[in-house]
Amino acid sequence: MSCLGFLTAAQREALAASSAAGAPLSTFASPAASPGKTRRVRSLAGSADARIRESAALSAHAPHDVLTVLAGDPISSVRACVARNAGAGPLLLRRLSGDPEAVVRAWVAANPQVTDDVLQLLIGDADPSVRAVVEWAGRWPAQEGGTR
Amino acid sequence: MTQTDVRPDQTFRGILGTGIEEGLLLKPVTYQWAMDLYDQAVANTWFPNEIQLGEDLADFERMSADERAALTHLMSYFNPNELLVNKALAFGVYPYVNAAECHLYLAKQMWEEANHCMSFEYVLETFPIDRAAAYESHVTVPSMAAKEEFEVRFIKRMTEQTLDITTTEGKQDFVRNLVAYNVILEGIWFYSGFMVALSFRQRNLLRNFGSLVDWIVRDESLHLKFGMNLVLTVLEENPDVATPEFADEIKQMILDAVEMEEAYNRDLLPNGILGLNADYINTYVKYLADRRLDELGFGAHYGVANPAKWMAAANDTLQLVNFFESTNTSYEVNARQG
Known part of the structure; x- marks a missing residue:
């Protein structure tokens, strides 16, 4: 028995239409940031494993209070992940611009939401790698709201 | 391995195996x-979609033809090869691993x-990239097709009925496929x-595209760790596998892969862009190959320094420290000269 026999003409037509050229293959949408997803990020942020806390600090769905706690994490790689997160916000980025570790301050300078006034704070940073990132950040076109 | 490590559904047989009814209990791990x-x-x-790629469109508009061609070339390679890795896993790894x-x-x-x-x-939906050309390249550009053919050969072997994972030869086929997709494809060519x-x-340029690649690299660093641990575990549990001849063959696979990547990168950057040229990338490829050879216990073969210190991996993800050291006048001149 041929498998073709399972398909009606209408089904074949529907199949062909569903893969018509030109239509986007996907909406690329992810599940919404449900309360469950937020709870999951909170749980990850409390992990004893710094690598797991890094993931929470990078999450696009990390609530601000979670990022605030992680900005004070004893492990610098976790704080660096907060500094990388585009949702960290200006206050946290300003706080992290004073971090004792250069890698954290460098990620603050690289954050697309960093404001010009914070970049100004870092322009004279003692660490050359931070100054290099500030120079690079300054080459991005300025956005509305003074971010880079 | 102690007796308490043995799962209740089986006597310990190691990480390799094909029994469908085995490996169904997670504990003890x-x-x-x-x-x-x-x-x-x-x-x-x-x-x-957590990354706002659309914000990079203005950058794409001001990129040169060579820069756009390089981006298209990358998409042509990466898109099908991500799926090729899945075939290697589905046909060549998952069926032969026994641990839940x-x-x-x-x-x-x-x-x-x-x-x-x-x-x-x-990326292809967001930027005005010629999708047909991008899709076609992986079979029409000889240097790209050669890399794909290299991988397919090892995956195909894993699907043949003559493969018996309980034999030394079968275990060697398993390791060959692992080296091909994990050490070479993911650990050298992707990087x-x-x-x-x-x-x-x-x-x-393309800041948000960079963020997308950051996330991919974060995943890939774990894939590499898993694959390398799997190779080393199989070798540890099966001392019959690593004969001197087999070791030579594995090393030669990696050296051959470097040659293939050199040809590919010459097609990718015929004129040089963004301070990069094929020679610069190929030095990085040799540096990567040395790291992989070292992890497999061979020691470095090329002995080259990392030309792209800004790609240095720390804590298994890209770090910005040294990110800008690559602003090196000599290679920028070379790139401009092609």
Whole structure:
């Protein structure tokens, strides 16, 4: 028995239409940031494993209070992940611009939401790698709201 | 291995096996490294639309024809090859691994490969890239097709009925496929492409695309760890596998792969862009190959320094420290000269 026999003409037509050229293959949408997803990020942020806390600090769905706690994490790689997160916000980025570790301050300078006034704070940073990132950040076109 | 490590459904037979009814109980976990990597992978879960690629469109408009061609070339290579990794896992790894914790990780990795494929699809949807040309290149550009053919050969062997994983020859086939897709495809060829992809951001272009690649690299660093741990575990548990002849063959596979990547990168950057040229990337490829050879216990072969210190991996992800050291006048001149 041929498998073709399972398909009606209408089904074949529907199949062909569903893969018509030109239509986007996907909406690329992810599940919404449900309360469950937020709870999951909170749980990850409390992990004893710094690598797991890094993931929470990078999450696009990390609530601000979670990022605030992680900005004070004893492990610098976790704080660096907060500094990388585009949702960290200006206050946290300003706080992290004073971090004792250069890698954290460098990620603050690289954050697309960093404001010009914070970049100004870092322009004279003692660490050359931070100054290099500030120079690079300054080459991005300025956005509305003074971010880079 | 102690008796308490043995799962109640089986006597310990090692990480390899094909019994469908075996490896169905997770506890006790025999390979804790696989469980740890699974936890990290789950914590890393991300989706392409969390990155606002559309904000990079203005950059794309001002990019040169060579820069756009390089981006298209990268998409042509990455998109099908993410799926090729899944074929290597589905046909060549998952069926021959007996530990439930490894199956958990492999399942997550396969979703990640699909997510990466859709991420590159998102790039193709966002930028005005000639999709037909991008889709076609992986079979019409000889240097790209050669890399794909290299991988397919090893995957095909894993699907042949004559393969018996209980024999030394079967275990060697398993390791060959692992080296081909994990050490070479993911550990050398992909990283070479990531370096080119991230060089756009380094030159103040395609910042959000760079963020997308950051997430992919974060996943890939775990894939590499898993694959390397799997290779080393199989070798440790099966001392019959690593004969001197087999060791020579594995090393030669990696050296051949470097040659293929050199030809590919000459096609990728015929004129040089963004301070990069093929020679610069190929030195990075040799540096990567040395690292992989070292991890497999061979020691470095090329003995080259990393020309792209800004790609240095620390804490298994890209760091910005040294990010800008690559502003090196000599190679910029070379790139301009092609």
